[in-house]
Amino acid sequence: MEESKFCSESLVVKTSIVFPTDTNTYGTLFGGKLMAYIDDTAAISAMRHARRGIVTASTDSVDFLYPIHEGNAVCLEAFVTYTGTSSMEVFVKVTAEDLISGERHLCALSFLTMVAIDENGKPTKVPKVIPQTEEEKSLYESAKERAEARKKRKKETEELAKKYRSF
Amino acid sequence: MEESKFCSESLVVKTSIVFPTDTNTYGTLFGGKLMAYIDDTAAISAMRHARRGIVTASTDSVDFLYPIHEGNAVCLEAFVTYTGTSSMEVFVKVTAEDLISGERHLCALSFLTMVAIDENGKPTKVPKVIPQTEEEKSLYESAKERAEARKKRKKETEELAKKYRSF
Ligand SMILES: CC(C)(COP(=O)(O)OP(=O)(O)OC[C@H]1O[C@@H](n2cnc3c(N)ncnc32)[C@H](O)[C@@H]1OP(=O)(O)O)[C@@H](O)C(=O)NCCC(=O)NCCS
Ligand SMILES: CC(C)(COP(=O)(O)OP(=O)(O)OC[C@H]1O[C@@H](n2cnc3c(N)ncnc32)[C@H](O)[C@@H]1OP(=O)(O)O)[C@@H](O)C(=O)NCCC(=O)NCCS
Numbered sequence: 001m002e003e004s005k006f007c008s009e010s011l012v013v014k015t016s017i018v019f020p021t022d023t024n025t026y027g028t029l030f031g032g033k034l035m036a037y038i039d040d041t042a043a044i045s046a047m048r049h050a051r052r053g054i055v056t057a058s059t060d061s062v063d064f065l066y067p068i069h070e071g072n073a074v075c076l077e078a079f080v081t082y083t084g085t086s087s088m089e090v091f092v093k094v095t096a097e098d099l100i101s102g103e104r105h106l107c108a109l110s111f112l113t114m115v116a117i118d119e120n121g122k123p124t125k126v127p128k129v130i131p132q133t134e135e136e137k138s139l140y141e142s143a144k145e146r147a148e149a150r151k152k153r154k155k156e157t158e159e160l161a162k163k164y165r166s167f
Numbered sequence: 168m169e170e171s172k173f174c175s176e177s178l179v180v181k182t183s184i185v186f187p188t189d190t191n192t193y194g195t196l197f198g199g200k201l202m203a204y205i206d207d208t209a210a211i212s213a214m215r216h217a218r219r220g221i222v223t224a225s226t227d228s229v230d231f232l233y234p235i236h237e238g239n240a241v242c243l244e245a246f247v248t249y250t251g252t253s254s255m256e257v258f259v260k261v262t263a264e265d266l267i268s269g270e271r272h273l274c275a276l277s278f279l280t281m282v283a284i285d286e287n288g289k290p291t292k293v294p295k296v297i298p299q300t301e302e303e304k305s306l307y308e309s310a311k312e313r314a315e316a317r318k319k320r321k322k323e324t325e326e327l328a329k330k331y332r333s334f
Contacts, residue, residue, distance in 0.1 A: 025220050032203035032204070035205075036203040040199050056231055059226075059229050064224060109324060109327055164302065
């Protein structure tokens with residue numbers, strides 16, 4: 001395994017057209033379709049970084065700031081911003097583009113945690129990342145705090161799961 | 168429009184089999200596929216409550232506690248727990264079941280906010296909910312706090328969006 005990799009080595013760009021079958025009665029993209037795109041793109045990014053199979057451990061909250069219209073291009077950019085031992089934080093930026101006017105909107109930002117898995121399905125070590133650009137450095141530096149918040153949150157989810165399992 | 172509805176009136180249950188095409192190399196369901204199921208189920212629930220078109224405004228964080236294996240049944244249960252003026256909080260519980268052994272796991276819990284939309288694409292008023300069971304009451308009572316947290320979070324997302332748009 002390589003010791004460390006640049007963020008740019010895990011960069012994934014996925015541009016798609018919003019088809020009528022992906023939209024609701026207002027002609028805008030379904031949230032669930034976008035969530036699936038976000039996870040796909042993050043998964044490819046994490047596999048480029050780890051060169052291993054991966055699973056999604058969690059997705060942080062996502063606010064859908066703007067609707068994405070039929071016929072628009074939706075562009076997802078993802079890269080690994082930070083790693084723990086077996087976990088990788090992947091940042092995904094979603095931009096919509098009106099292909100006729102060229103107008104663009106940042107529609108959503110998302111942080112996912114992907115975990116590298118070995119042949120026996122157990123979490124396994126991943127390379128470190130080296131941030132280079134301002135954006136990469138800014139995300140890298142704020143990542144430790146997000147990772148701590150997630151640990152706390154997972155405990156709360158497990159408590160909630162215990163509670164609502166009993167209903 | 169009816170003044171108020173029971174939570175049970177918006178209950179949606181969606182049980183599916185995990186097909187090989189929905190799984191990774193370990194034979195477990197993709198996170199993105201589950202996110203899409205969660206959004207679909209929440210959307211139907213919100214439409215049952217509002218009897219209006221809806222959009223997904225946001226999804227709170229989701230922790231994937233257990234993998235869901237090929238051939239398992241994945242069961243999603245969703246209902247509207249709380250409403251604002253145009254917004255509805257939908258709670259989604261995801262359970263996996265080994266159909267041979269009958270063993271079940273609560274795999275994920277999720278809160279989504281759906282907004283009812285009128286003919287002109289503008290947010291529009293929805294009925295109130297009346298919680299009846301212990302589970303419904305517990306979720307109803309804790310919902311206001313989650314709604315407040317989301318307002319704060321959306322502001323942070325907008326700040327972050329401003330920052331990362333410039334890169
Ligand atoms: C993700 C998973 C492998 C973690 O297993 P685990 O027994 O908790 O393993 P560990 O406690 O050793 O955690 C492994 C790493 O994942 C991280 N992690 C675990 N759960 C997490 C969560 N909910 N959010 C963020 N990170 C998480 C841990 O912090 C740890 O990171 P590190 O190695 O960088 O320190 C396990 O929970 C799982 O298989 N979940 C289901 C995954 C899945 O199927 N996703 C798609 C659902 S459809
Ligand atoms: C959701 C949306 C209609 C809200 O529009 P807006 O201009 O912010 O409207 P308002 O400020 O009047 O908010 C309407 C309601 O939504 C709630 N809301 C808005 N953004 C929210 C968010 N990110 N999370 C939770 N609730 C939110 C508000 O609190 C308000 O609730 P209330 O009426 O119960 O008090 C708008 O942001 C939008 O269209 N987003 C894209 C939706 C979409 O296309 N989703 C799928 C993406 S692929």
